[in-house]
Amino acid sequence: xxxxxxxxxxxxxxxxxxxxxxxxxxxxxxxxxxxxxxxxxxxxxxxxxxxxxxxxxxxxxxxxxxxxxxxxxxxxxxxxxxxxxxxxxxxxxxxxxxxxxxxxxxxxxxxxx
Amino acid sequence: xxxxxxxxxxxxxxxxxxxxxxxxxxxxxxxxxxxxxxxxxxxxxxxxxxxxxxxxxxxxxxxxxxxxxxxxxxxxxxxxxxxxxxxxxxxxxxxxxxxxxxxxxxxxxxxxx
Numbered sequence: 549x550x551x552x553x554x555x556x557x558x559x560x561x562x563x564x565x566x567x568x569x570x571x572x573x574x575x576x577x578x579x580x581x582x583x584x585x586x587x588x589x590x591x592x593x594x595x596x597x598x599x600x601x602x603x604x605x606x607x608x609x610x611x612x613x614x615x616x617x618x619x620x621x622x623x624x625x626x627x628x629x630x631x632x633x634x635x636x637x638x639x640x641x642x643x644x645x646x647x648x649x650x651x652x653x654x655x656x657x658x659x660x661x
Numbered sequence: 662x663x664x665x666x667x668x669x670x671x672x673x674x675x676x677x678x679x680x681x682x683x684x685x686x687x688x689x690x691x692x693x694x695x696x697x698x699x700x701x702x703x704x705x706x707x708x709x710x711x712x713x714x715x716x717x718x719x720x721x722x723x724x725x726x727x728x729x730x731x732x733x734x735x736x737x738x739x740x741x742x743x744x745x746x747x748x749x750x751x752x753x754x755x756x757x758x759x760x761x762x763x764x765x766x767x768x769x770x771x772x773x774x
Contacts, residue, residue, distance in 0.1 A: 552704075583764075590766035591705070591750065606761065638704055646754040646762040647693040647712070652704035 550575045554639050554653035561629060562661050569624045569656050571639030577651070579642045580622040581606065582614065584635040585655075591638070597622055598645070629660045663688050663755045667765030670748075674741055675773050682736040682768045684725075684751030692753035694718075694727055694734040699748040699767070708736075708749070743772045 552573045561567055573580065581596035583606075593606030597616040611633055613625040622641075626633060637656045642648035668683040686692065693712045697705040709718030714729035723738045734751060751765040 581762075588766070591764035593761060593763075596761070640705075649695070649707045649710065650697070650705070650752075650762065652697075652706065654704050 550651070552639055552641055552651050552653040554637075554656050556656060557654065558657050560659045560661065563630055564628050567626050567629060567658075569626075569637060569639075569658070571622045571624065571653060572620050573622075573641040573651070574620065575641060575643075575651065576619065577641035578619070578644045579646065579648065580616065581640050581646075581650075582612070582622070582624050583638045583640065584608065585638060586635050594624070594637075596646075629658075631660050634658060634660050663692070663753070663763060665751055665753050665763050665765045667751045668768050669766070670769040671771055672768060673771040673773065676743055677740045678772075680736070680738040680741045680745075680770070682749055682751075682770070683733070684735055684765060685731070685733045686751075686753045687732065688753065688755055690755065691729070692755045694725070695752040695754065695762075696723070696725055696734070696736050697750045697752055697764075699750065701747070705750060741770075741772050743774050746770055746772045 555570045582594040583591045592608045595614040597603045639653040640650040665686045695710045696708040698708045699705045709720040711718040711727035716727045725736045748767045748769045750767045754762040
C-alpha cells in the first residue's frame with residue numbers, strides 16, 4: 549500500500565531534550581516536506597526537500613533540522629525543543645515538486661513541557 | 662508576494678444544504694490549485710485540483726473552477742452530508758525558485774443531521 553508513515557504518533561517530552569520524528573514514504577517520491585499545524589494558523593511549512601541531499605527552508609524553520617540521506621526518509625530533528633514547538637506535525641511527499649499532489653502522513657502530536 | 666486567503670470558519674450547515682468555501686490567491690505567475698480535506702484525527706488528503714485557467718476539479722460531489730481573472734478557486738457542493746464534516750484547505754502551489762506550496766488557514770465545516 550502506498551503510504552507515508554511517521555513515528556512516533558504521539559510524544560511528550562521536556563524542554564531541551566533532543567528528539568527526532570521519522571518520516572518514510574514507499575512511493576519513490578522526490579519531493580518531501582514537513583509542516584506544523586496550529587490552531588488559527590493553519591498549516592505552515594518547516595522544511596522541504598526536492599531530492600536526496602537537497603533541502604530548503606520553509607516558512608518556519610527556526611529550531612528545526614532535517615536531513616535527506618535516502619530518497620524514502622526525511623527525519624525532522626529538534627535539537628533543543630521548547631514549549632512553543634508544541635504542535636501537530638505532518639510529513640508529506642509528492643512525485644517531483646510542490647505542483648504535484650501531496651501525500652500526507654497521519655501526523656505526530658508533540659507536547660514539549 | 663504569493664499568498665492565499667480562505668474563508669474563515671467554522672461553517673455550520675444542515676444536511677443537504679449548498680456549500681461554498683471561498684478561496685482567493687495572489688501570485689506573480691500561474692499556480693496549480695488544490696483543495697485538501699482533513700477528517701478528524703487524520704492527515705490531509707487531496708480532494709480536487711486544477712492546473713490551468715478554466716479547469717474544473719471535481720471529486721465526491723465537490724467542484725472548484727480555476728478562475729484566472731478573479732484569482733479564485735472557490736469550493737462548492739450542491740448537497741452536503743454529515744460525512745463531509747471536516748477541515749478544508751485551499752492550497753495554491755507556486756512554481757518559482759522556491760518550489761513551495763502555501764496552505765490557507767483551513768475552514769472547519771460542521772454538517773448537522
